[in-house]
Structure formats: C-alpha cells, structure tokens
Amino acid sequence: MKVGLFIPCYIDQFYPMVAIATMQLLEKMGCEIVFPLEQTCCGQPMANSGFNTLSKGCDRNFVANFSDVDFIVAPSGSCVLHVKEHLADAQNPEAAEFIRTHIFELTEFLTDVLKVEKLDAHFPFSVGWHNSCHGQRGLHLSSMSELVAPHFSKPISLLNMVNGLQLHLPSRIDECCGFGGTFCVFEEAVSVKMGKDRIKDHEENEVEVIAGGDVSCLMHLEGILKRKGSKVRVMHIAEILNSQK
C-alpha cells in the first residue's frame, strides 16, 4: 500500500516532530510512505478568508504531487477536510476527484483503512483530549455533542490502546479552541479568550498534556500556555501513538 504523506505547511516548518511521528507510525503499520517533495499547502488559509480563487495554484500543485499514490494521509483534520471539500483542478479533474476521495486524516486512516485494534505504544502521562472541529464535525472522527446519535471516537479509541496513558476529557467535550485560521488574528480578542477557556477546562483535570489531532489548534493553545508560563505541554496524537518505552 503506497501512502502519500501530506504534511501541512506549518507542520513542515514548525512542528517537524509531528510529521516524523506520523511517518514512523505509518511505517510501523507496514505502509510504504512517500513524501512528495514539491508539496506546499492545501490552500485553506486563502479560501477561509474568502479567497478560494487565490488557492487555485495550491490546488494544481497539490494534484501534481499526489497523483501517484493509493492513499493520501495527513496529521490534520482541518487540511484534509479542506481538500475533500474544495480541491479542484480544471486540467486534471479526475486526479482531483481521486485525491478528494482517497485522502484521510491520520486517526481515520488508522481506524477505517488499516483497522488498527492494538498498538505497541507507551505514554505514562495524564492526557486531556482536544476535539478539533474540522476533524470532528467535518470528517466525523467522533460523535458530536449536539446530535442525538450513538457515541464513538476514533482518536479516543486509539488513545485507549496506549499503555500507561490516563485520559481526561474536558467538561465541554467538543467546544472550539478559537484558532479558526485567520480568525486567530482578525478576531484576536475572542480567539484568545476561547483558547484560555479550553485550557482552563483541561487544567481542572490537572492534565500534563493537551493532545489533539490538529497542530493548528495546538499551536494556538501552546502560545497561550507558554505566555502564562504553564507546565502543560501540547502534543499531536501521532507523537503519543508513536511513543514507546
């Protein structure tokens, strides 16, 4: 199984350890990983700011990089959702269609395609889980508190396979952290307040780590945690699932 690794631009630049963990984890599961070197970004920053038309160049570049794989996997629900909903390439409509239907967020890929049921992972810490909205409400990685529907969570099922990990859920199980793409700067006041409130909710559980499936949310929470000198760390779920004794 040939898996194209899509590493969102800000992970590539600022959080390479998340990409490395994602890659190592998938390799452990027996996937053949390729990382197309000319990839950049999914185009979401422009599109969510109202300039979807300006992401055409990104789209073409994305299609050119990911046409030759069985699946595309990324450690980001948000970027995957954007590709699924908006990737278009007038010159290569079929290739774009293939990508839209074969791109997976990491925990979704582990659960639905690789059907992982056990993991050789060890992470003896108290962890709070943050549900990122695009993964949850967009990709349906877990059930949603608003709906009358059976409960499930792909990422939490995976975290439950990790030895030593004590999981704590915040009281508002799926409230947004306030990152929201360019929202985080254009609506700075509300964005930060939302982030502070998420952190407070996790702090009440005395967690050591706030974990999530989207580094963008984590980067925002980390910025607030560091500013107040907190000892709480943020980690991507790939790093936890890839941890061993």
Place this chain on the structure above:
Amino acid sequence: MSARNTIIETVAKNKPALIPLPEMDFSQFETPVDLFEAFSKQLLVVGGRLIEMNDESGLSQLIQQEKSAGVNIINRVTNMGEPDVVPENAAALHAVDKAYISGAFGVAENGAIWVWESAMGQRILPFICQQLVLVLRRKQLVANMHLAYNRINVQEEGFGVFIAGPSKTADIEQSLVIGAHGPKALSVIILH
C-alpha cells in the same frame, strides 16, 4: 404593481425547483405505555399542579367552598350546570383570582393542554386570571404533538391554545420566575 404582486412574482421567479413534502410516519415513534403517568410527570416539569378527583361533584363542591370564602372565581367547566358568563372588558377580569376552564385534551410529552375559545368564554380569561385551573378527563390524553394535531381541526374555532404550566419568564439572568404577566399558578384537575 401592487406590493403583493411584486412579492409573489419575485418569489415565483427566484424559488428553487419543486422539492416534495416528506413522507411522515410518526407511528414509528415510541409512545409511553402509561399516558397519565407521563403527562403527570411533564405537568410538574412545566410548573403545573395535579389534582385528582373522581367526578364533577367533588369539583362542584370545591368551587362552592371557594366562592363562599370570597374568592373571585369564574367557572367555565361544562357538565356542571350553566357556566359563568365572562365579561368582555379586560379591566373587569383583572381581579379574577381563579378561572376554571375545561381542557379538550392533554399531551403526555410536554404537559400541554389544548383549550378552545368556546371553553374560555372570553379569549383573555385563561391569561388574565391570577390562577388557572384546567379540568380534564383521564382518558383525554394523547402521547405527542403529532397525535395532538391529528385530534383537532385548528380552524374549527377562531382561537385555540396549548397551555403548558403557569405563565413564566427567565429574562432576568435566566432565573426562572413563575407568573410573568399571566397566571401565577396552573392546576390541572383530572377526573377519573
């Protein structure tokens, strides 16, 4: 062109292609086995009080007692002789302590009771009285709002209302206060 025609024509021009009405089969929904139990529970939730009686004679006695004790009462309950005539003027009803009105039926899922205009005498009576008493027979209950609307022809009378509990508000800091403008209490007398 008249505003009416402008609106209707723009709507006709801009509306989407026909979308069919859904097939609604609400018989698939679970309903409580004991409607009375479910209704009683919901009535408490909406702030109502339940009084059980065997028949109209007990009710008639109660009203007589209250009247002789000087309570300002309007009794509109049927099957108990002539109902009281209700003055038309709202000012004259302002001081009514208690109104007794026959409900048509109750709804188990929410504790609401359907009341027809004809049962009220005047439309404002169940709203302006200080305390409202609705009278129902035990068998006059339906499970949910689908069955409720099945049971009535809403335009049969000029006015009809579902009443669920006393008048209430939570407009000040979400603190629930019973008795906003209308009745401060709602009692439901169930005749067995």
Place this chain on the structure above:
Amino acid sequence: MSKSHAALAAEFTADENRTDWHDETLWWVRQKRDKAVQQIPEWEILRQWASAIKEHTLSKLDEYLAIFEREAISNGIKVHWANDATAHNEIILKIIKEHSISKIVKSKSMLTEECHLNEYLHQSGIEVIDTDLGERIVQFRGEPPSHIVLPAIHLKKEDVSETFHEHLGTEKGNNDPQYLTESARTHLREKFIQSELAITGVNFAIAETGGFVVCTNEGNADMGAHAAKIHIACMGIEKIIPKAEHLGVFTRMLARSATGQAITTYTSHFHRPRPGQEMHIVIVNNGRSRQLGREDFRNSLKCIRCAACFNTCPVYRRSGGHSYHTAVAGPIGSILNPNLDMKANADLPFASTLCGSCTNVCPVKINIHEQLWKWRQVIAEEGLVAPSKKMSMQVLGYILSKPSLYRLIGKTGRWVLRHMPLLVKFKSLNPWYKQREMPEAPSESFRDWYKKNRRS
C-alpha cells in the same frame, strides 16, 4: 460602517469576568437544550422532516402565500403586503392613524426589530410598549435586544434593578429577579388593560387554514392580542408552513431548541378575530425573495428563530449580541444580514471559526457554517474585504503555489524567528503575539529531515 464585530468583541471581552458570566449563562441554555433533545430518540428524524417541510414550502412559496392570503381573508383577517421595511412600518402607522390610537403594546417580533418599527413610530410621536420582559428591560435602557429569544441576556440582575429603579420606582439595590419580575408584571398588566392595539409576531402561518401561531412563555402576546380591539400580526414571507399537521413537527422542536423546554407555555392559534375585533396580518418581504434567489443561501430562510445557534456559538457567547450590530445576531444573523446590506455586514461572516456547532444544533438543518464560508467568497469577490487583507492573501497564495519559493520563505522565516525574534514581537503589528507566544522555530523543516533520513 460603524465598528466591526472584531472591534466590538474586543471591547466586550475586555471585562473578562463578565465575558465568563455571559458565556456560562448561555452555555447553560445550550446544556438545557441538549438534555431536552436527548430525551427524544427521533430527534434527528424530526430535524430531517422539519428541514424537508421548509424546503418544500420555499419551492412553492408563491403558491402557499396566495393560499394563505385567500384563507386568511375568508377567516375575516385583513391581509397587507409590504415589500420592504418602510412599507411595513407605513402600513402599521396607517392603521394606527385611521383609528386615532395612542395605546399600543407589542410582543416579541424580530421582524419589527429588523424594520426598526419602534423608532419609526417614535418619529411620528407614537410610543409602543414592548411587553416581553426582556424587551421591556432593553427598551427602558434604549438598547436593542442582544439575543432573539433572550433579549436582555447581556444584562445582570443588578443592571435590571438599576433600570427598574429608575423607570418603575422599584427599591434601589433590590436585585431579586422574583421581585423585579413582579414589578414589571404590575406595570405591564396595566398597559395590557389600557391597550387599544396589540402588535405581535408570528411563529408559523398555516397556508391551508389561513391562521397563525404565536409562541410565548410569558403570555404577553395573548394578553395584548385578546385585550386590544385591534391585533396586527407581522410576519416574514418565510413563516409559512403548508398544513396544520406540520405544526406537530415544529412545536416539538422550537422550545426544545430554544430553551430546553418541551413546549412554550403558550402556543396560541389565531384564525379569526373575536367579535368586534379587527385582525390584521402584514406579510413582509424585505429582501427575503432576493435571498430565495441565491442558491447558496436560500435555505437560510428555513430558520424558525429558535436561537439554538446563538447559544452554542463559542464566538457569540464571548462577544455578546451587540457586537453583531444587527437586529438578528449570532451565526444565523451572520448569514441573513449580508443579504440585507452586504457592505455594512461584510464583517459578520468572518466572526466565526467555522466550527460547525451551529449547523448541528439547527432544528431545520441550515448549513450555517458552510454558508458563512460561502458568504466570505461572495464578500471577497465584491471587493468588500480590507485591501491589506486581500493583498496578504494574494502574496500567500502566490508563495504557496511555488514550492521553491515556499521553501525559501519557510527557511528564512524560521531563521528570523530563531535569530531575530524581536522582529515579530511587536504586539501592535502582530496580533498573534499580543496574548500568545510564537511557536518555536526548529533549525530544520520536516522536508530537510526527510531528505537526510529517508532519501539517500
């Protein structure tokens, strides 16, 4: 345009304790909603039906409006049509003048807020008493409602106490909601009894029967309508439903979505005026038919004004209704208001993280967060985004479409962050840094690592 949502929200959040209180109060309402809907196993089926009934109605709206009019007239109701807000206000003023009326009460109608009816009548020397407790409070204070179901939710009981002390002569410093409500009750019951004309909104208008339904908890719509000799009900064209049986679906959902109640205290069905009474209906367009023609946005007209999307919105809860500077705030307002005035409301579709919770709580399944995204595209296309933002997006789009340029900029950026961090640490120039640290910049990107470790 006056201040933007972002600016008004920043003012709101400046008082952090009050922001917390506002957030928690509305979150509590959201939790009540959750508890109520979780007791209905068929909830998602009801949402499906409610949505489908509304979509069907919109697809035959011209016909249903005509049927409704015909039936209402045969019921003895006078039907008026207003193509815009001004026409709506003029119709009401005309009725008032024809009867030389001065005592008017009004129950909650977001449509009359949208049309600024009170201000309009005030200019003609006519005062309207708002009778919903929350609306009366904000009316005393000269403020607009901040929430379509809970108009005074931005105020604390101390604020209400001050206001009532000033306007109703209540005891200074008595903040007891029971006491304050009781005072308003006495004050407003007097107004009801004196009133000659009552204005109400409409929750549902039934085409086949020519009647309409008004839902309240306080009973104020009924107190007004049944006491006054004239009743005017104002409705937008989208309030129509085809049949009375459809009320079974909507009355199960409205209050559960709004406040977590199984049903509102009063669900009143008006079909004919009482003897000697005049009953009017004003059917208002005010841009709705234009919205109907916008394929991406037409289903915003399915809205039943329950405000569930307000209560769940993490942005609304932390920025308050007034930060939306429109009659209908919150997520639904942010997709309705650009239709009314795109330029003045160009900021609203951006006042969201697109988290999608609004779409999930919506009882009629409006894809609110997707429409917010789509409005952003329309607003950008119309050139209503700040030029600086547009330019930065153009630059970003260019960089990200050129892999080698992207790598160069990434490398340079990380180098700057590591070696000259002060360059990005101007709080006035970098909103990120104002209350957040910058991420640490590693010396190598993943791409660098990959080339070293996986490709030889």
